[in-house]
Amino acid sequence: MDGGRVHRWVEHTGELELELSAPTEEGVFADALDALRELLDEDDEDAPATESQRVSVSAPERPLLLAEWLGELVFRAEIDGFVPRVATDLTLAPDRLEATVEGRPGRPVHLVKAVTYHELRFGRDRDRWRAHVVLDV
Amino acid sequence: MYELHRIGPVLWEIPTSARADMRVPARVFADGALIEAIRADRSLEQLQNVATLPGIVEAALAMPDIHQGYGFPVGGIAATTGPDGVVSPGGVGYDINCGVRLLAAPFSAAELDDRRERLVHQISRDVPVGTGREGGLWLRGAALDAILREGPRALPAQAGDVSDHDLEHTESGGRLEGALPEAVSARARERGSRQLGTLGSGNHFLEVQEVERVLEPEAAAAYGLRPGQVTFLIHSGSRGLGHQVCTDYVKRMDAGLARHGIRLADRQLSCAPLSSPEGRAYLAAMASAANFAWANRQAIANQIRRAIGRVMGPRAAAQTRQVYDVAHNVAKLEDHAGRRVCVHRKGATRAFPPGSDDIPADYADVGQPVFIPGSMATASFVLAGRQGAMERSFATVCHGAGRRLSRTAARKGMDGGQLRRELERAGIVVRCASARGLAEEAPVAYKDVDRVVAVVARAGLAAPVARLRPLGVVKG
Numbered sequence: 144m145d146g147g148r149v150h151r152w153v154e155h156t157g158e159l160e161l162e163l164s165a166p167t168e169e170g171v172f173a174d175a176l177d178a179l180r181e182l183l184d185e186d187d188e189d190a191p192a193t194e195s196q197r198v199s200v201s202a203p204e205r206p207l208l209l210a211e212w213l214g215e216l217v218f219r220a221e222i223d224g225f226v227p228r229v230a231t232d233l234t235l236a237p238d239r240l241e242a243t244v245e246g247r248p249g250r251p252v253h254l255v256k257a258v259t260y261h262e263l264r265f266g267r268d269r270d271r272w273r274a275h276v277v278l279d280v
Numbered sequence: 281m282y283e284l285h286r287i288g289p290v291l292w293e294i295p296t297s298a299r300a301d302m303r304v305p306a307r308v309f310a311d312g313a314l315i316e317a318i319r320a321d322r323s324l325e326q327l328q329n330v331a332t333l334p335g336i337v338e339a340a341l342a343m344p345d346i347h348q349g350y351g352f353p354v355g356g357i358a359a360t361t362g363p364d365g366v367v368s369p370g371g372v373g374y375d376i377n378c379g380v381r382l383l384a385a386p387f388s389a390a391e392l393d394d395r396r397e398r399l400v401h402q403i404s405r406d407v408p409v410g411t412g413r414e415g416g417l418w419l420r421g422a423a424l425d426a427i428l429r430e431g432p433r434a435l436p437a438q439a440g441d442v443s444d445h446d447l448e449h450t451e452s453g454g455r456l457e458g459a460l461p462e463a464v465s466a467r468a469r470e471r472g473s474r475q476l477g478t479l480g481s482g483n484h485f486l487e488v489q490e491v492e493r494v495l496e497p498e499a500a501a502a503y504g505l506r507p508g509q510v511t512f513l514i515h516s517g518s519r520g521l522g523h524q525v526c527t528d529y530v531k532r533m534d535a536g537l538a539r540h541g542i543r544l545a546d547r548q549l550s551c552a553p554l555s556s557p558e559g560r561a562y563l564a565a566m567a568s569a570a571n572f573a574w575a576n577r578q579a580i581a582n583q584i585r586r587a588i589g590r591v592m593g594p595r596a597a598a599q600t601r602q603v604y605d606v607a608h609n610v611a612k613l614e615d616h617a618g619r620r621v622c623v624h625r626k627g628a629t630r631a632f633p634p635g636s637d638d639i640p641a642d643y644a645d646v647g648q649p650v651f652i653p654g655s656m657a658t659a660s661f662v663l664a665g666r667q668g669a670m671e672r673s674f675a676t677v678c679h680g681a682g683r684r685l686s687r688t689a690a691r692k693g694m695d696g697g698q699l700r701r702e703l704e705r706a707g708i709v710v711r712c713a714s715a716r717g718l719a720e721e722a723p724v725a726y727k728d729v730d731r732v733v734a735v736v737a738r739a740g741l742a743a744p745v746a747r748l749r750p751l752g753v754v755k756g
Contacts, residue, residue: 154686156321156348207531214527221520222470253481253717256523257374260530261350261548277350277548279374279523280482280687 148174155277158259163274168205169233171265171272172212172240176230179216182280183226183251192228192245201239205265209274212240213258224248255280282324284315290735291672293339294328301545302331308342309673309739317684317727318346323353329545330358334553335365337621341673343628344735345682345727349373351548354627354683357676360554361621366542367559368551369529369566371624372611376525376566377573378484378517379451379607380629380651380679381581382662384503385510386599387592389490389751392510395591397709400488400752402587403512404711407486407580408478409756416478416519417579424469425461427476431571432578439477439575440582448640450605451630454574456612460564464521465528468565472521472572477579479516481714481756483721486584487513487653488709488752489660499646499664499745503603511748512600513660514580515653517609518573525569529562554622563611570610577605603662604640604649606630608679616674623674631665631677631742639665650742654681654729656710656721656755657703660748661733668740677742681729690725691716709752717755 148170153160159182163174184190196219200211219225226249233242256279265274287293287307292315294306306327310318318324323346330352331340337359346355351370360366385392392399408415417439419427426434431454432442447454479486491509494500505511518525533550536558537543542551552559581602589597608629613622623630632639632648639648647664654660658681669675685693694702696715699722703710712718736742 152688154688156323156683156686157354158350159687207534218467218471253714256482256520257527259350259370259374259548260534260550261370261546263547279350 321348326353335360343678359621366551375517376522377570381605382603383512388508400709417476428461428568431455456567459567463565468524475519486754489748492749522569655723655726662746663742681726685725687720712755
């Protein structure tokens with residue numbers, strides 16, 4: 144938990160199911176990065192960030208924007224060997240997310256094949272923002 | 281909730297009356313014990329969702345290894361037909377043409393003897409495993425286009441020879457018709473450009489095995505399998521290229537659902553009519569990714585032959601013969617009961633019976649081989665397709681034991697180091713880059729493969745031909 148952000152891995156027989164919750168919409172996206180880092184950075188969780196990359200993704204609605212955000216981070220981990228640690232300057236527009244992502248070069252042992260649309264959700268529940276996403280691993 | 285009726289000794293059905301949106305029943309092949317395990321997760325709810333797809337015919341089907349997936353359950357089969365039949369990328373899955381190739385060595389386990397550990401080690405050195413892009417062939421532009429269009433036939437010389445025997449003993453000859461490289465996005469090409477000839481992580485693995493028992497001598501003889509013989513099983517797919525093709529088309533079809541008047545029970549079932557521009561484009565891209573996967577398994581097979589050559593000599597390498605290569609994540613246009621249908625197989629394997637035109641001539645009398653990997657410490661099976669599969673399952677059988685525990689639960693049960701020691705005590709040589717990955721694929725996470733195969737046999741879908749036991753495993 145960081146800044147009121149909470150993520151939780153839910154039992155799923157075949158894949159990885161993730162619940163995200165934060166006081167703000169931006170927090171949910173930051174929380175998603177935290178969860179992905181947990182997967183990718185199994186062996187070197189305390190390694191400092193040594194480089195940064197600018198990320199910009201767009202989608203017509205929030206659930207799809209979350210899928211695009213995670214998909215972009217997965218792509219950079221697989222192709223560039225870029226292991227994300229934290230997002231700074233994360234800004235949201237209705238159909239766009241821009242952020243600077245700090246991370247380190249690495250060779251993650253675990254990678255995510257894809258971010259699915261299965262039960263993909265993003266919305267407000269009382270005083271918190273909550274999202275749900277299933278990753279194919 | 282749903283009503284589940286037993287309609288045969290190993291067949292269960294959820295009727296269309298269970299939900300207003302089901303167009304066909306949902307049927308599962310299972311015995312009493314397996315159906316209880318299946319009901320423990322949400323796979324049957326997902327199978328009902330599949331039964332709502334436009335143009336689905338007969339039934340949404342599931343094999344005894346079914347488990348909860350995303351959109352389609354893993355172990356699911358759906359056949360759709362025109363005029364409004366759809367194709368669903370999620371019905372194939374992200375790892376397009378994930379599949380299994382089996383090689384048969386000219387030597388026995390007894391002859392391998394004290395060179396076993398060396399051979400497993402050599403394979404782990406020669407075959408790039410793991411996740412990223414290190415170690416694969418670097419293919420771009422026209423060279424990658426050729427792989428997407430032609431499959432293993434287009435492999436560059438550095439990947440080793442591709443014999444006519446290997447091609448003839450690969451499902452669809454290792455080349456799906458209709459592949460169009462231009463239907464594959466730049467991002468998908470980027471992900472695949474350095475991954476050809478790499479195993480990948482997750483449940484992908486290589487196994488060195490021994491034929492423990494022959495169960496049907498005639499078919500075993502046709503497949504060239506005998507007791508005590510060493511075999512090599514390769515389980516891998518289309519790597520990042522296939523993952524991205526599925527991602528791209530789920531997104532594209534999701535955006536077009538309203539235009540086609542399609543409402544879905546689950547967004548991951550995203551689909552488009554087979555005749556639509558996006559439906560045709562997906563089939564062309566999927567065929568390209570499938571061809572990439574066959575080239576990938578061919579390159580891995582050649583690397584294994586190189587390892588055999590180093591440890592057992594060049595003659596042994598040259599005489600290591602491909603038994604067959606089957607896909608278990610693919611959609612294909614096939615003729616069933618007099619009509620052309622698009623058969624989605626998601627974690628399910630084609631199994632044509634004897635006499636089929638689409639299997640190698642030397643297997644025509646015994647049926648198409650199917651390979652069912654168990655888990656790391658348990659058996660795998662070689663099966664032969666039977667007529668019952670044509671009549672009851674769109675010529676399809678299971679693809680494995682099927683998960684029963686989540687990855688988290690598997691890790692809680694046993695850590696990777698402990699599992700490695702147990703496997704080694706059982707005489708199984710293990711090479712795995714990640715202790716966590718090893719624990720997630722622990723035998724306890726899977727159903728009983730003997731029971732799964734027994735159901736398939738009782739249903740008349742396939743006949744058990746040989747039981748293989750593991751001698752060594754290499755995992756990403």
